[in-house]
Amino acid sequence: MSRDTTIRTLDALETLGLLSGDKVSVLAPVVDRYALAIPSALAKVLRAQGPDTPLARQFLPDARELVTTPDELDEPIGDGAHAPVKGVVHRYPDRVLVKPLHACPVYCRFCFRREQVGPGGEVLASDDWAAVLDYIRATPAVREVILSGGDPLMLSPRRLGGLLDDLEGIRHVRTLRIHSRVPVLDPERITPDMLAVLRRKTPVWLVIHANHPEEFTPAAEAAVASLVDRGIPLLSQTVLLRGVNADLDTLSALMRRFVDNRIKPYYLHHPDRAKGTSHFRLSLAEGKALANALRRSISGLCQPTYVLDGPEGQGKWPV
Numbered sequence: 001m002s003r004d005t006t007i008r009t010l011d012a013l014e015t016l017g018l019l020s021g022d023k024v025s026v027l028a029p030v031v032d033r034y035a036l037a038i039p040s041a042l043a044k045v046l047r048a049q050g051p052d053t054p055l056a057r058q059f060l061p062d063a064r065e066l067v068t069t070p071d072e073l074d075e076p077i078g079d080g081a082h083a084p085v086k087g088v089v090h091r092y093p094d095r096v097l098v099k100p101l102h103a104c105p106v107y108c109r110f111c112f113r114r115e116q117v118g119p120g121g122e123v124l125a126s127d128d129w130a131a132v133l134d135y136i137r138a139t140p141a142v143r144e145v146i147l148s149g150g151d152p153l154m155l156s157p158r159r160l161g162g163l164l165d166d167l168e169g170i171r172h173v174r175t176l177r178i179h180s181r182v183p184v185l186d187p188e189r190i191t192p193d194m195l196a197v198l199r200r201k202t203p204v205w206l207v208i209h210a211n212h213p214e215e216f217t218p219a220a221e222a223a224v225a226s227l228v229d230r231g232i233p234l235l236s237q238t239v240l241l242r243g244v245n246a247d248l249d250t251l252s253a254l255m256r257r258f259v260d261n262r263i264k265p266y267y268l269h270h271p272d273r274a275k276g277t278s279h280f281r282l283s284l285a286e287g288k289a290l291a292n293a294l295r296r297s298i299s300g301l302c303q304p305t306y307v308l309d310g311p312e313g314q315g316k317w318p319v
């Protein structure tokens, strides 16, 4: 597999013509603070389009990321207040979020976990994983385990399979859910071995994160089709982002693209107050107007639930 062709430096971006106006010297402090990674297949798409497009704005560093507004937070959804053991967020009674690693195929410039994710992204040590399992075993109300991170599909199939086997061994865990950007942005990782690991007795629901219809390249669509054909149920999540998808045409096209690819639209997130992301944010009133317009203009099958995450760990609620 061509694993290390990911672009991780400004010099590489400059060589590819993917700097959008800001110079390497201006952007150096941005990528020192917030990790940079762009898989080669995605870089090819960005090169074909040019650096200043709605798709590219999600991934290319921008000097505005150094601007922090007073309302922005290190932990915009307050995970820390609900972390009984390392790697676990337990906010709702019947489900827990587990973060087995902090690495991603791409580092999104708007990410609400941008202070935590990065290359090398710390995989939970075996002692910590044992503590995660002990916690879930001792909490019988938990029937759903959500693996997020970081991106769990960055793990090798063997390693991910081991984690899923462990979780499947807990009698009251009835549903496994994985949140990932891999199928659309790094589809080479959806190998036959990965498919075999995801298809198991305890259902694995895969929530695919995509924010723009052009993320669905032919390779991405093929990876998604291989998942659906294997019987793995797919849902979507999208972050509403100014300059990327915060207009009715783009949002409608994205939701239809999900449905065309047999992915049920699930969540449309209002952007979180992560540090250095104010250029992506829109007001709640603007978001509501868009969600209402979406409801009036496309089929019920294409509708996501528009949600807001409380900054103090209150969880998400429909807007």
Ligand code: SF4
Residues within 6 Å of the ligand: 103, 104, 105, 106, 107, 108, 111, 112, 113, 114, 117, 149, 150, 151, 181, 209
């Ligand atoms: S893949 Fe997800 S966790 Fe990783 S940087 Fe993007 S939004 Fe954040």
